[in-house]
Amino acid sequence: MAIINFDHISSNPLLPEVKTAMIDAINADYHNPSSQHSAGELAAAQLDKSRTAVADLINCANPKEVVFTSGGTESVNHAVKGAVLANAKKGNHIITSNVEHNAVIRSLKRLNGQGFKITSLDVDRHGRVDPQAVADAITEKTILVSIMHSNNETGTIQPIEAISGITREHNILLHTDAVDSVGVVPMDVQKLGVNLMSFGANTFYGPTGVGGLYIRRGTMIWPILEGGVQEHNKRAGTENLIGIIGMGVAAEMARRKMDERLTHLENLKAKLLSGLSQTIEDIIINTPADASLPNLVSVSVRYIEGESVMLMLDDDGIAVATRSACATGSLRASHVLLSIGRSHADAQGTLVITFGIENTESDIDYFLASLQKVVKTLRDISPLYQKKKNEPPTDRI
Amino acid sequence: MAIINFDHISSNPLLPEVKTAMIDAINADYHNPSSQHSAGELAAAQLDKSRTAVADLINCANPKEVVFTSGGTESVNHAVKGAVLANAKKGNHIITSNVEHNAVIRSLKRLNGQGFKITSLDVDRHGRVDPQAVADAITEKTILVSIMHSNNETGTIQPIEAISGITREHNILLHTDAVDSVGVVPMDVQKLGVNLMSFGANTFYGPTGVGGLYIRRGTMIWPILEGGVQEHNKRAGTENLIGIIGMGVAAEMARRKMDERLTHLENLKAKLLSGLSQTIEDIIINTPADASLPNLVSVSVRYIEGESVMLMLDDDGIAVATRSACATGSLRASHVLLSIGRSHADAQGTLVITFGIENTESDIDYFLASLQKVVKTLRDISPLYQKKKNEPPTDRI
DSSP, X not given: XXXXXXXXXXXXXXXXXXXXXXXXXXXXTOOOTTOOSHHHHHHHHXXXXXXXXXXXXXXOSSGGGEEEESSHHHHHHHXXXXXXXXXXXXXXEEEEETTOOHHHHHHHHHHHHTTOEEEEEOOOTXXXXXXXXXXXXXXXXXXXXXXXXXXXXXXXXOOHXXXXXXXXXXXXXXXXXXXXXXXXXXXXXXXXXXXXXXXXXXXXXXXXXXXXXEEOTTOOOOOSXXXXXXXXXXXXXXXXXXHHHHHHHHHHHHHHHHHHHHHHHHHHHHHHHHHHHHHOSSEEEOSOSSSBOTTEEEEEEXXXXXHHHXXXXXXXXXXXXXXXXXXXXXXSOOHHHHHTTOOHHHHHTEXXXXXXXXXXXXXXXXXXXXXXXXXXXXXXXXXXXXXXXXXXXOOOO | OOOEEOBTTTOOOOOHHHHHHHHHHHHHTOOOTTOOSHHHHHHHHHHHHHHXXXXXXXXXXXXXXXXXXSSHHHHHHHHHHHHHHHTTTTOOEEEEETTOOHHHHHHHHHHHHTTOEEEEEOOOTTSOOOHHHHHHHOOTTEEEEEOOSBOTXXXXXXXXXXXXXXXXXXXXXXXXXXXXXXXXXXXXXXXXTOSEEEEESGGGTOOTTOEEEEEOTTOOOOOSSOSSOTGGGTSXXXXXXXXXXXXXXXXXXXXXXXXXXXXXXXXXXXXXXXXXHHHOSSEEEOSOSSSBOTTEEEEEETTSOHHHHHHHHHHTTEEOBSSOGGGTTOOSOOHHHHHTTXXXXXXXXXEEEEOOTTOOHHHHHHHHHHHHHHHHHHHHTOHHHHHHHTSOOOOOO
């Protein structure tokens, strides 16, 4: 049975063009791009080509501002730890939000253990950071603000431009974790005004294990991987050239097809949202109507466990997530959902539905029918739901 | 013109079996191994299979002791920085050697800037560390010894077993950078007695941008990439599954074909060494006769520049290196060659000739003929060589 992938945020399939480019690269046996003989130069030309394609996708002033990494997690660790440690003489204070990905949270926790102070800002019920709160949190010791561009569990897009207006005024570095935005929505580092931006290739149908870090020229930052002179001395290690070639092709396709993809995804999202509200009662849509990703819908299905829904949908050939794949195995409720005001129970009953360019309207129909059936089955055996049914209606939601 | 690769240390071609496995993986569109649905489980099974193959290659007690990384450089940075920072409460002293790869040197330089003390040991004229010197350098503050297994410029293999006898006696962690050894010579972490061992897939004809770090159970170490729960919480980030699948196949082939490959490489090495001494005068072989890599010969060709030799050999379709590809662009003489007593001039006249399983005896003949011609051309225009020819013979070498 072919699986319907509504868990694109965990893994996007490779584009056919990306597959072809990667297979060609495998068969080409490229040499080391750092080698000075002609075999090395051939490899270096491929590396440059990919770097330019990625730089074009995010409107870099210079392709050298793109550093290839092993993925979004490395980019985030590099940006956060590298910027903080390189600027430790200027101060020891970092501002972030309560809804960041664990890559940011754990990097900051590590820095906290080394003496740096962290201010983590609340978000509103849409999961949004108030730029004024960033301004209010700034002290003379602040050296970095790290706020994600879009949230991987709710799809909320943050007001990064407004925040960068503030950080630039105070001459403080701004990093944005844009792993779920780059290649999905138009991203322009000039407009955004960020100093550092993390992203991954798989978000735009390139391979996993490859990513990029935008480092604006002049940004003080330490590498986290040190050794050779690769990546203009910003990231050591022989490059994953096959993956980088795939990322380059995926970046070029994402730029060229951006509008077409957005239209398709927004149609699917509208259909899914209206279908959910029509077919299932007692749900909460966690994804804000405005300024959110076009390919993500988070829904809390009350009175049941998201994990049970996920497993039963799996039996129907549908892949869906209950939370970030990076948090698999955690028994705690999502910190993101708690931050936007969900109860523990509702957080545990949440599905993160992420779809992609190959999904169709009939996939949405199939999903909705399957979900309706699964929810009914689970609610029929849910003591919470039976209790609720026997109570008079409230206007709590 | 097909290129004869005598620069295998910069880049090994992929095995046909590795190519097939990677292409199959590309076409399989594996999902995220951390996802809990069945598509995720299929991917996780592939990850496990590769981990077991790699663990078998180095004789791990448990496959979970293998952490997949983005390559040897990440493994080294993780091992050195992660072990030192995690054990900082016990002491602040690290012992290393003067001939390490820049990944170790620069990681230690970074730690030195953060207050850690480094003792860097001399090597003998074969490039070898004396285990007694390690013992003598140990203080109450020593928390890590990091000595490479084999040197990437001379091929010298270090007496790691003897060193681990000392570190274990003192209860100090031992890391070995084995990037140029794992998959080339038999490696057994039980015999070696190391706590940490870094290696890369490309050394044994797997892809670049993938590597492993052996972390013996119970070793106190911090991750350097933090975020999700991947790699048993030791290394965050969605895996480069295509690359890891390639690495697994390459590891299995390396284990199965180890003896056959060693015989082939040792034959080529013997032929090259005898050919060099027969065809070119005034050379110094930097690779020790005993306990050295079977696939590397370092030769200093006196009175000429290695870079000119490299470029002229390139015109004849031969790829060769003058030093580590990771140090491309550096104008300084190799720290490794200076450490074993070469002069600046002789260090600059050095070729690192590394061959592989696909090279043949006729490749060696072709190389020797080309090198002889190139050396004659360059020496004919070398003022140093003309001066030497007009002087009475000395026994300096």
